[in-house]
Amino acid sequence: MADNFDIIAVSPHPDDAEIGCGGTLTQLAELGYRVGIIDLTDGEPTPFNDNPEIRIGESLQAAKILGVERILLDLPNRSLMDSLNARMTLAQVFRQTRPKIVIGMLGMTPQGSPDHYQSQLIFDAAIFYSRLSKWEHHFDNLPPWRIEHIYYYFTARELIPPDLPLQFIVDISKHFEIKKQALLAYKSQFRVHSSYNPPIIDWIEGMGRYFGSLINRKYGEVFYGTKVLNLNLFQYYLSSSK
Template sequence: MKVDILAIGAHPDDVELGCGGTLAKLISEGKTVAIIDLTQGELGTRGTNETRAVEAAEAAKILRVSARENLKMEDGFLENSKDYQMRIVKMIRKYQPDIVLANAIDDRHPDHAKGAKLASDACFLSGLRKIETELDNRPQEVWRPKLVLHYIQWKHIQPEFVIDISEFLDIKIASCMAYKTQFYDPTSNEPMTPIATKDFLESLTYRAQDLGRLSGVAYAEGFTSEKLIALKNFDNFI
């Protein structure tokens, strides 16, 4: 099943937090999107594997993505190994995305930067014809995405460009709050974590608002690119 965009996250909720508004906007424009979660987030302080899976499915419904899969790699111990690379290669060849959105290139959680590099390397390897893969006992065609972009997470990273999500911030927030065990809930008896605070929840809005302020829109999400992006002309700026 070919999609236009494949969003990859080290943990369930990474994609929603980093680029949920962008995905909602692209889908509203008729683009197809799939999400790949590398781990189940099993080391998370709050919730369980089972609750995270239910929450991820609900978030996928809110965003209206075409598919979501979990590769069940080891949370907290991502590594750029051949085994993990090949698991992602199979997903890239399965979904044949034109664009891959991956974790931040540097972040507070070590899995995020590792996931970013792992996804990037898998995108390159997926285009090598001498690497043969099978899925459901069928040989796969080689495929290399045209563009690999990285969303921004906990740390402040200067974006190379932003996407206007002014009409889609509410969907982004709703997709994040589908993870009821993970984020701010004043009635929860679970231990407090940095992402479960009210301040963190509010930061989803004010970070998007600040990027919007800098770019002349209401709300925006920022990205970095692995290669120089060329524009055909200035039509979108005039």
């Protein structure tokens, strides 16, 4: 596994990160940044598939379409829990990949997999464990890695996200089609007229158009943060309107 990623999105299952922030990830990859997705589990079995190799192949195809790298951890699908082992496993990869920015999945999905919210708890703890000194012996002597920029993506499944001090929307109008193609690579997950899943294209179109409309663009992806900005927005507005 190579070092020094610019930005990494953590996904409980292969496809969640694409749904929440695939347009933004491919945009950053196109700009030349090193972008990764860490899948905590292989996501299998699922209702239409019980062969993990098929899902892994689809996820690699999706990563290729987006222009990002992909790292698969061996934590258990369906029984993913915020455990010491899960935290340490993800923290180890943060120490190896040294991302400047990390993005995790936000919030509970009560009608969906409980793995989603557990992934947020694991994500938060792993960021903390990644930066702890005097714990190198737990991580193959890898030095601490402090991640300063921590954000969450949102998949608009069931609930509005909790109130967080920061939210912003990235304009993905030029990258929406790539995001769509990446999601369509998951043939075992998304069937166009399934009664089990809402049609994927309707879902991501609707979500993208809604968040895009909030910034007067065609498509957008929303991100949340837990810190307020240290930024003089008045100066930014005045200088950008000169």
